Amino acid sequence: MHLHKYEKIWLVFGIGSLILFMVILGYGAFWKGTHPQSHGQIIDPNNVEAYDAFKPENLGVTKVDEGRYVVNIVASAFNYDFGVDDEGNALKHLRIPKGSNVLFQITSPDVVHGFNVAGTNVNMMVEPGYVSKMETVLDTPGEYTIVCNEYCGVGHHLMFGTLEVYE
Amino acid sequence: MASETKKKHDNKKEPNLKGTLASVMFVLAFIVVSWFWVFGIFVTR
Numbered sequence: 166m167h168l169h170k171y172e173k174i175w176l177v178f179g180i181g182s183l184i185l186f187m188v189i190l191g192y193g194a195f196w197k198g199t200h201p202q203s204h205g206q207i208i209d210p211n212n213v214e215a216y217d218a219f220k221p222e223n224l225g226v227t228k229v230d231e232g233r234y235v236v237n238i239v240a241s242a243f244n245y246d247f248g249v250d251d252e253g254n255a256l257k258h259l260r261i262p263k264g265s266n267v268l269f270q271i272t273s274p275d276v277v278h279g280f281n282v283a284g285t286n287v288n289m290m291v292e293p294g295y296v297s298k299m300e301t302v303l304d305t306p307g308e309y310t311i312v313c314n315e316y317c318g319v320g321h322h323l324m325f326g327t328l329e330v331y332e
Numbered sequence: 333m334a335s336e337t338k339k340k341h342d343n344k345k346e347p348n349l350k351g352t353l354a355s356v357m358f359v360l361a362f363i364v365v366s367w368f369w370v371f372g373i374f375v376t377r
Contacts, residue, residue, distance in 0.1 A: 169346065169347070174353065175356040175360075178357075
């Protein structure tokens with residue numbers, strides 16, 4: 166088979182980048198432990214409260230250790246349940262000190278939702294029957310908008326909240 | 333002498349792919365630059 170000289174050049178680059186990106190993918194998956202956020206941890210979507218983290222009293226921000234926080238959330242159509250404040254009003258605003266290590270744990274009792282803290286790498290799908298988890302360090306102070314970025318129904322645009330990272 | 337004639341003949345038949353190579357390299361550069369750009373955003377956040 167006759168190949169033009171230039172053709173050989175771009176074939177080398179094309180196949181080379183294919184191999185390079187496969188290696189990056191493999192490195193991330195097998196050495197760095199990157200995986201989908203709902204890594205096979207299942208839960209009964211009709212009874213999410215059977216799972217300790219999603220009991221009403223455990224929702225929202227919980228400090229587990231110095232500089233370590235857990236945020237438990239139930240995302241349902243069309244609301245994020247961040248728990249309640251001292252007066253019993255539903256929380257819509259989460260506060261976490263700067264530099265903390267935060268583990269988000271989320272599930273859905275109904276349909277697929279999204280959980281995106283806009284401007285950070287916290288971005289995951291929330292599927293009924295699965296627990297989606299993501300651990301991150303929040304280093305940049307500011308107020309971030311939390312949005313549902315998986316279309317979940319007519320009230321999709323009403324699903325939001327805020328996360329404040331304070332000094 | 334004979335081979336020279338053959339070479340000349342081959343060169344004539346060979347299509348000019350300079351523009352194609354330039355476009356392919358342009359697309360390659362775009363992909364590489366945008367990949368590292370997005371990766372940079374991911375790392376700094």
